[in-house]
Amino acid sequence: MYYSLLVSDGEKKYLRFVDMEVPDNVTEFKKKRIYEMKIPVKGGQGAHELALRRKKPIYIPDRIGSFERWLSEDDKWVQEICNIRSFIFIPMILNGEVVGILDLSNSETKLDLSVEDISKLSILAEQLAGIIYGSTLFKELEVSKNIAEEERRKNEKLLLNILPHDIAQELKEKGATEPVLYENVSVMFTDFKGFTQIAEVLSPQELIRDLDACFVQFDKITERYKLEKLKTIGDSYMCAGGIPKQNQTHAIDSVLAALEIQAFMNLMKQIKADQGLPFWELRLGIHSGPLVAGVIGEKKFAYDVWGDTVNTASRMESSGTPGKINVSGTTYDMIKEVFDCEYRGKVNAKNKGEVSLHHVIIYSKH
Template identity: 50%
Template sequence: MKNPTGAFLWILVLCTATRMPAQKQGQALIDSLLSVLPAAAEDTGKVELLAMLSFNYYPINPDEGIKYGKQGLKLADELHWQPGIAQLNGHLGINYAVKADYPTAIDHFLSALNGYEELGNKNRSATTLVNIGNIYLLTADYPQALDFYLKALKVQEELGNKKGIALSLSNIGLIYKNQSDMPRALSYFSRALEINEELGLKNNMANNLSSIGIVYDNQENYPKALEYFTKALEIQEELGAKDGIAKSLSYIGSVNFHQEQYEPGLQHLYRSLELAKELGNELVRADNLSLIGAIYLAAAKDTAGNSLGRLGFNGNRRSALLQARKSLDEAIAIQQETSNLKGLAVSYESLSEVAAMLGDYENGYHTQRLFKMVSDSIFNLEKDKKITQAAMQYEFDKKEAATKAEQEKRNAIAREKMNRQKLLLYSFISGFALVLVFMWVFYRQRNRIKSEKKKSDDLLLNILPGKVAEELKITGSAEAQMFEQVSVLFTDFKGFTRLSARLGPKELVGMINECYSAFDRILEKYGVEKIKTIGDSYMAAGGLPVPNLSHAADTVNAALAIRQFMSDYNKKKSEDGMPFLEIRIGVHTGPVIAGIVGLKKFAYDIWGDTVNLASRMEASCEPGNVNISRSTYELTKDAFSFTYRGKITTKDNEEVDMYFVDKLIS
């Protein structure tokens, strides 16, 4: 059972300057503002007053915040006062976000953003970009959230706002964590931590440490997770941050549970539970109760009985199960009230096992059905919205039109097959529930299904990018997607045709396989996506299927690593008196369309002028070199050393500068 609470989300809101006494907060401040409102003149001063009311109402009564925000916005419009219009739109966005009216919140935030950009207010622009990203994060629209966080990061870097940079890095890390891209999540959280340590922002440091701990927990690296959760706890105890202490204790208790250290696990969880009750933090309280129930259940399942003795049950398995049921019942009551579906699914699954071990098969069957219902609800709520752009859709449409009708037929067959499989699975679960006494059959079957599913998923992930594979599993198809900036890499072997005439088929294929396998490992190391191979040509791209800022540097690093591998490979072949392969590598950066076409042996592919120009870079390269275009050079010129080598002319009669990449600047 993983940590149900996930990583931290920092919500940044627009701050409003106030002339009210600093000691007044909450309702006292609101009362002071309301007392002077009736006498206020219809000018910008009243707009500021209404803006302060709108902002200060959002945590107390967002409906009132919206009421005063609309009054202020109307007056600001009448006065044609742009700073007030932008500020009021920002405050209205916050109030609508608190009410979970996310579409209206986005509309107001976008209006605020346009206003701040027109005014040249970069600080407020960055803040609003973060707020928009937060809304998309809350609605699980990760591509949009990432887009706005990256824009905010760019503005904050221009301003040199280190605190804002750290915040955006943390939020971007959270996106990658939610998409199960743990290496990238770890990278961004670590960068944020480094900045917060430099600034001495201890609360933010604790948040970053907890986020890193959660990444390691997801990777099942429990010693590392425990190390970072403990560091976070030490800072939170120093600050007296009770909410953070409660969360860190809960995380540590979860790690103890995974490591089967049940006694310290309960100690940490009960400490966290006491704090959560004091603070009224129902989410953490429910998580703790669910984990406590899981620990008592695990102790009862310990056939040797050692765990029961250490927890004070003296071999009394039934007492441990009853204690587990009590904790799980309490957790479920809170999770139902707070609509915590993921936590509820975990608790129901544990409770069904408890009921079965107690011989309460009727309740066990009922709880298992509830677990299935909640799991289905979670599945149906998951979404992954796609970003498209009409400007480059025409090229993809030409390739797709010829196969669209047959593709839809194939999708329908796939969906029907999936429905039949689901029906079989539901029938199995229902039938199993009637004979719950044979629990060992269930566990064996579940493990086998899990193993087969993993094999199927691994096979699909070997063909398609993870994000595309997930969409294909859920919907039976995958839409094309526009990427504004991707770095495309081509490699080719000089004289391959002549070499193939000299070598036998087995020897030739062996050489190609050895090289391409090494290329695959290099691309995985640098986070670059392999697209396809055609004969002796190898194609890859950085910056998809998930956009990122480092795609150009990642791709050039991969190209240099491939060049080094081939140099070492050819040296060994030459020493052995064997034929060797001379490689040419080209890289170009620009927009592409990516998607799946075809009816059989479908594959993820990319199209656009960027692909053609990347191929030209490779064809114009000298053996043993990496040849890049000016667009790639501009994104990497500070990280590598280069040799300028002239221009080539494209099919549109445009001249493009070319550069050899010499080495990484140490």
């Protein structure tokens, strides 16, 4: 048997979940979503609201069946993830007002309650109402609610730092996201030539400081051109244009961002050289094509992409000339009306055979 306890807020406009025990298969993320639910004390729809209006227990002994029409969308979602077979919602009444609801449910077996059992549970619920509102527990619950709300805001901000806004919203609403096939996306890879050798002569603090300074600027530039940062691995930086919101300018946007990134790295190179310090040169490659994008992980989410397009973009970077914008023939075809490019030959790419490689000239035609 599982339970949950809902208590009204200070203004008695909503009931909120303050404690619960749910099946082990319900993830922490989904439990957080349940805790975020608000049940209107008046004017709402659903099984809880029905118990509030009637001020009597709502008891479904086995299978939801015809009662399903009384369930709200939130009720149905909780029923599905908890696999609820039977339940009873018991209003907690104090001085004639419902101040909370005690939920009891079973997933594998039915609840077998007699009229006397339900009467005893109703008395228990009234006693709980008196205890909660007549002791410091209620104040503690209010404090806990405020803390939980602050944590929710922090978690939401963290989620938006990890995932694209639309993907984060889908994850919050549904508890999961569906992978998406994109017909045309531009993927950019970068890494630093000679990173390992220079890293050996820098202290850990200097290494992280310099790497962070570069990636912070990359983040600002890619955001300005509406590219989606995907991840960093060591000294490698990966982003893409045309996801999660598709557009027709992703190849041009990626090249414009790449030009700014290389300009920034050239400035860093000049500053370091003037001081007699070692400097990094950047290899950068771009390829355009189809790929699959989606969220992986349950506790540590990551928005990632898969497909030959990703492998080919990586090959453009690793085979490219440092300090240049190295693009594939496919990307070249999408940008040639805007940028002058120089053909540099062919390179072998995994699952693709030979792929044309071009350098973007620093100036544009327009």
